[in-house]
Amino acid sequence: MEVTIIADVADGSLHPVTAQLVGAASSIGGVPTILCPGGVGASEASSITGVSKVVSVEGACFGAYDVGAWAEALEPLANGELILSSASPSGRELVASIGAMKGIPVMQDVTEVSEGISITRPIYSGKAIEQATVSPPCAISIRANSFDDPGSEGDAEISTVSQSGDIRISVKEALAKASERLDVSEANIVISGGRGMGDPANFEHLYEISEIVGAAVGASRAAVDTWEEISHSMQVGQTGKTVVPSLYIAVGISGAIQHLAGMRTSKYIVAINKDPDAPIFGVADYGIVATWEEALPVLKSELSNLVSN
Numbered sequence: 001m002e003v004t005i006i007a008d009v010a011d012g013s014l015h016p017v018t019a020q021l022v023g024a025a026s027s028i029g030g031v032p033t034i035l036c037p038g039g040v041g042a043s044e045a046s047s048i049t050g051v052s053k054v055v056s057v058e059g060a061c062f063g064a065y066d067v068g069a070w071a072e073a074l075e076p077l078a079n080g081e082l083i084l085s086s087a088s089p090s091g092r093e094l095v096a097s098i099g100a101m102k103g104i105p106v107m108q109d110v111t112e113v114s115e116g117i118s119i120t121r122p123i124y125s126g127k128a129i130e131q132a133t134v135s136p137p138c139a140i141s142i143r144a145n146s147f148d149d150p151g152s153e154g155d156a157e158i159s160t161v162s163q164s165g166d167i168r169i170s171v172k173e174a175l176a177k178a179s180e181r182l183d184v185s186e187a188n189i190v191i192s193g194g195r196g197m198g199d200p201a202n203f204e205h206l207y208e209i210s211e212i213v214g215a216a217v218g219a220s221r222a223a224v225d226t227w228e229e230i231s232h233s234m235q236v237g238q239t240g241k242t243v244v245p246s247l248y249i250a251v252g253i254s255g256a257i258q259h260l261a262g263m264r265t266s267k268y269i270v271a272i273n274k275d276p277d278a279p280i281f282g283v284a285d286y287g288i289v290a291t292w293e294e295a296l297p298v299l300k301s302e303l304s305n306l307v308s309n
């Protein structure tokens with residue numbers, strides 16, 4: 001069976017999981033072709049044992065990651081009966097987009113594959129294991145470290161293909177990113193607001209503080225679901241982002257279990273809530289029982305003094 005592997009190059013180099021994808025393909029007797037977006041890691045990919053062919057896919061759209069442009073450029077070359085990617089955030093997005101363009105089934109976060117094609121994958125945050133059978137053609141993302149690296153004894157042929165993608169999508173994305181603020185999953189300090197902020201305009205107080213200390217602004221799911229002005233990319237929690245900053249400040253957030261799942265391993269947690277019984281205080285290192293209207297001006301002025309001294 002022909003297998004197309006989308007190399008994981010999201011951080012600008014060939015991620016070791018790519019070799020594990022070859023291991024997955026080989027375990028079911030697949031003949032893998034690796035597509036290297038932007039030509040990244042093509043020679044390294046060609047040395048992976050068992051690889052039949054490497055395609056270095058070049059094009060202006062690969063200058064910055066953008067799922068729409070990358071999928072558009074890679075899809076015509078993904079001709080295997082089975083398409084594999086890593087289950088990294090970008091790998092999942094790409095395999096889903098390419099699968100949708102081809103109209104084939106997509107299975108995410110798979111940990112075992114056997115001939116047929118039968119797959120195993122954890123679901124419900126790992127609380128259950130699903131086993132399913134899917135007929136090729138299909139697209140699958142594979143969780144890292146689920147398959148062995150087959151070694152680097154290979155010497156596959158490398159061909160180069162130029163694909164245009166739609167660079168307008170990349171440019172649009174780059175402009176959007178330039179105007180975006182620091183992402184919660186990257187920041188060392190995160191200040192998040194919940195439904196207790198009362199109005200999306202009140203998040204401006206959080207942004208003012210974030211600018212003083214170089215923090216990212218996050219939000220609870222109730223906040224992003226209630227107010228369209230609060231982006232879903234800011235959501236912290238079980239179905240949002242997991243953050244592990246040095247300091248997490250939760251403002252007007254009750255502390256539901258699903259929110260705690262995304263931030264409870266932060267080094268220090270400060271909670272501001274008017275309800276002394278709010279569950280957020282159960283995980284907070286420092287709890288301030290007050291309205292944000294009372295607490296944030298004080299916090300802002302203390303932090304300004306701290307930073308300027």
Ligand SMILES: Cc1cc2nc3c(=O)[nH]c(=O)nc-3n(C[C@H](O)[C@H](O)[C@H](O)COP(=O)(O)OP(=O)(O)OC[C@H]3O[C@@H](n4cnc5c(N)ncnc54)[C@H](O)[C@@H]3O)c2cc1C
Pocket residue numbers: 193194195196197219220221222223235236237238239240241251252253254255256257258259262272273274275278290291292293
């Ligand atoms: C399957 C599933 C997945 C979920 N995933 C997530 C997730 O990823 N992330 C997430 O956050 N939630 C998630 N939720 C939702 C979660 O259960 C809660 O509903 C949500 O976290 C509540 O958000 P909140 O704390 O902002 O709002 P609320 O529960 O409404 O709490 C608002 C808090 O603000 C306080 N408050 C009100 N006014 C003020 C004021 N003026 N000053 C100070 N405090 C004030 C109140 O005392 C209250 O504690 C999920 C739920 C489900 C079922």
